[in-house]
Amino acid sequence: MSAxxxxxxxxIRSLSLEELTSALVLMGERPFRAKQVYEWLWKKxxxxxxxxxxxxxxxxxxxxxxxxxxxxxxxxxxxxLDGTIKNRFRLHDGHLIESVLIPVEADDRFTVCVSSQVGCxxxxxxxxxxxxxxxxxxxAAEIYDQVFLVNEQCLEVYGKPLTNIVYMGMGEPLLxxxxxxxxxxxxxxxxxxxxxPRRLTVSTAGIAKMIKKLADAxxxxxxxxxxxxxxxxxxxxxxxxxxxxxLEVLMESLEYFYAKTKKRIGYEYITFQDFNDTLEDxxxxxxxxxxxxxxVNIIEYNPIDNAPFRKSTEHRIDDFATxxxxxxxxxxxxxxxxxxxxxxCGQLANKE
Numbered sequence: 001m002s003a004x005x006x007x008x009x010x011x012i013r014s015l016s017l018e019e020l021t022s023a024l025v026l027m028g029e030r031p032f033r034a035k036q037v038y039e040w041l042w043k044k045x046x047x048x049x050x051x052x053x054x055x056x057x058x059x060x061x062x063x064x065x066x067x068x069x070x071x072x073x074x075x076x077x078x079x080x081l082d083g084t085i086k087n088r089f090r091l092h093d094g095h096l097i098e099s100v101l102i103p104v105e106a107d108d109r110f111t112v113c114v115s116s117q118v119g120c121x122x123x124x125x126x127x128x129x130x131x132x133x134x135x136x137x138x139x140a141a142e143i144y145d146q147v148f149l150v151n152e153q154c155l156e157v158y159g160k161p162l163t164n165i166v167y168m169g170m171g172e173p174l175l176x177x178x179x180x181x182x183x184x185x186x187x188x189x190x191x192x193x194x195x196x197p198r199r200l201t202v203s204t205a206g207i208a209k210m211i212k213k214l215a216d217a218x219x220x221x222x223x224x225x226x227x228x229x230x231x232x233x234x235x236x237x238x239x240x241x242x243x244x245x246x247l248e249v250l251m252e253s254l255e256y257f258y259a260k261t262k263k264r265i266g267y268e269y270i271t272f273q274d275f276n277d278t279l280e281d282x283x284x285x286x287x288x289x290x291x292x293x294x295x296v297n298i299i300e301y302n303p304i305d306n307a308p309f310r311k312s313t314e315h316r317i318d319d320f321a322t323x324x325x326x327x328x329x330x331x332x333x334x335x336x337x338x339x340x341x342x343x344x345c346g347q348l349a350n351k352e
Contacts, residue, residue, distance in 0.1 A: 012067035013041055013141035017191065027062055037063070042192040045148040047071050072097075072145050085157070087150065091118070091142060095135055097170055099146040103158055111164040112150040114143055116180055117171025122205050125238045126228070126270060128304045129170045137175070140182025143167075147187055165195070168203040168224070174210035184219050197221045203268065206245045208253035215260035223257055224266035224297075225250065229276045230284035238272075251291050258292045265294040270301050271312040271320060282323040295330035 021034035070092035119132035197220035229235035
């Protein structure tokens with residue numbers, strides 16, 4: 001089959017089970033065949049039609065003629081001294097994305113950080129991905145593939161399956177809303193990977209109307225807001241999205257999310273030396289945390305080329321965290337992993 005012919009075919013993984021059933025019935029198959037195919041797609045993670053060995057050869061050939069089956073391939077892999085593994089995947093159209101396996105063996109926790117877009121359009125000043133153009137959203141299948149392939153990697157390298165998924169890689173998940181929602185369905189459904197929704201966290205730079213939309217979708221996943229500054233002036237400076245989604249608007253959306261889901265909000269807060277790491281900043285963050293049940297992840301800054309920021313000292317970070325803890329706020333200080341391979345928070349940029 002030529003490439004041009006393949007592009008005119010419907011991607012089989014874009015179909016719901018109901019749509020797949022209708023298509024196979026039109027091909028003269030019994031409805032249960034669709035369930036078999038669907039299981040190969042989303043539970044067994046088949047990479048092509050030939051792997052569907054409980055289907056007849058004739059049906060597999062029919063499927064090849066009717067549908068395309070685009071998949072991603074591993075383009076490059078890097079291993080950090082701390083055990084973190086960064087994967088660069090090549091998509092069917094040649095675009096590149098990155099996913100990161102973050103092992104914390106002491107806690108028996110293995111997390112994959114997945115991308116949702118090729119590039120990003122939000123231009124946060126501290127993030128390498130934000131300097132790339134957004135070329136397109138990933139499909140639900142491409143997000144799912146990251147999870148499936150990195151889970152296989154985790155089993156091979158560490159002998160354990162993934163325990164957590166975070167939508168914190170390249171791109172803004174809530175601007176790829178339908179794809180993200182579709183991937184959540186396939187990852188959590190009993191017809192897919194059947195992971196518990198509480199193991200999934202969607203991170204956003206802060207798009208208020210989409211936060212409400214996620215709440216209405218009733219996915220039962222966790223939500224994290226990449227906050228990084230607790231007043232509008234500073235947040236506008238580092239995150240242009242704040243100019244149209246200021247903190248008061250965001251807080252209203254987070255209160256809506258909590259009222260709908262009863263899920264505690266996570267705040268991601270990168271500390272920058274002499275910018276947002278003073279006790280006055282901690283007090284402003286405390287006032288935000290009082291609005292809705294929440295927890296704070298304080299993240300050390302990972303330098304990127306030509307950015308005007310410096311990493312806060314451990315002493316400043318510890319004082320900041322202590323200030324919040326003394327006021328009853330749940331705080332975790334996250335020491336970055338994978339820095340030596342540009343796999344840490346804010347560093348994903350498809351660098352050679």
